[in-house]
Amino acid sequence: MAGDDAGAKSSLQRGLAILRLLASTNDGGARLTDIARALELTPPTVHRLLKTLVEEGMVEPDRTTKRYRLGIDLFALAAQAGNPANLRDICRPILLRLSATLRDSIFLLVRSGFDAVCLDRSEGPFPIRSFTGDVGGRVTLGVGQGSLAILAFLHQEEREEVIRFNLPRMQGVGIIDEVYLRTEIARVRDLGYASRSTGLLPGMSGVAVPVLDRDGHAVAALSVGTISERLNEERLPVVVDILKREAASVSRQLNPFDPVLRRPAAVLGGGSA
Amino acid sequence: MAGDDAGAKSSLQRGLAILRLLASTNDGGARLTDIARALELTPPTVHRLLKTLVEEGMVEPDRTTKRYRLGIDLFALAAQAGNPANLRDICRPILLRLSATLRDSIFLLVRSGFDAVCLDRSEGPFPIRSFTGDVGGRVTLGVGQGSLAILAFLHQEEREEVIRFNLPRMQGVGIIDEVYLRTEIARVRDLGYASRSTGLLPGMSGVAVPVLDRDGHAVAALSVGTISERLNEERLPVVVDILKREAASVSRQLNPFDPVLRRPAAVLGGGSA
């Protein structure tokens, strides 16, 4: 009948809701009754769920403060997640190298549904503001350079779906109409990078290149966030060049062997056999 | 008393079991029936649980390969959360600095039940082998330097409990008898670091220091893993010194204020007021 209730039903959903709630209460944790209130559950229910979660190591009770916070097991679990093909591990050294070389902040973004998620970041010396925020931060796919770089290099089909879904979500974030977005996407596909200062974050600017799979579709983006002055006409091409080189390196590591032909995938700059 | 059934019961537990299973299948993911078999559940059950987990963003299906893997949302969940006092965030730059300075691999370990879990690691240029493995990897508390450093600095009570529980688990990992383990613990407590090359991993060696809370009990360990030659009599004290300094710095950041007295906790090397 009439579609989805947004309301959580299964105990699994409730348990996950608790985890999410605890994640959002930065570091302080939450008490049982707080959780119950926030989730509109009764204290006994929360108590039971928490008990299970504690037993499973997902939640840790602070005996003294009577607060609950996320357990280490969850962090261990999550560390394994969001690491398709060890993307994060592969990119970590690259991020470090890039931020050291460029002296700017570097972001690694991946797609998650209709968002881009920051998988990792390496801080540069310049304080910056970004849509992406810290590791784990999300941004609507298409907003911001890294995010846009991913969107531009999705399968056409998926891209259309995302555009359709995200256009309404972009209202009030500067990208007003579809035509503009499509123009931008075309430009990014053409140039191979996203850089146009959107002016959404005053004084801030960025460049991003997609990390492509063997079919030429984006699996991630490497993005530089910095202050506008540091991305002038002179420096931009240099940065883009470096980024592209690193992105290609990542691609090579991601697709070491063609799964069908059992030989190194075709990427530019042939390495060792 | 006849103890706990290991068997999962509630659907929440089953769901978490799936997540753990997916975490253990490094990056490749698992198919529905594989999960069913591994967890001794029926396919319909797994199907329903997976459906929920996918809806909740904790698991991502790979349409093409019919495999399920942990979702980025799970990663984002944990990444955005305040860790136990942001331990990981605090330590990240330290790990990077250490691995850059020492040119060795650095591990951040925390206790989880009767195990130590690798919360983070920063790769050095020397390829190493370790018990800990990658981020999220677990090792029996007491096996390996980092793990031992934590065990040695637990509450006496907890320490005894862990020793009791873990001794049987250590069979065949080199630490054979209780006396030896206790001797090692005493030595670590005395020196303030764990370093003895256990010889369990030929050619590999390590040093670790505990990160202490305000009561002097371990909350984590910073650990260096490297090849034996790089931890000779000459270099070892230097490395230990650096590690201790960093561990103290972490402690200070973890316990910025004494919760009772509302003033900076007492740690060595008074910083700014």
Next chain:
DNA sequence: GCCATCTATTCCGTATATCGGAAGCTTTTG
């Protein structure tokens, strides 16, 4: 130091969500 209030925990009958067998449908394999 005592009482009032809020929170955490236990108990238990009820109701509902979960389970798994069976069968239909899809994809992979030979």
Next chain:
DNA sequence: CAAAAGCTTCCGATATACGGAATAGATGGC
């Protein structure tokens, strides 16, 4: 192209999770 394996849907029986109520414990005010 046929067979097998895997995935998904359906549905009735049952076990599991739920929440009200009462107890125990903590916190704070007086």
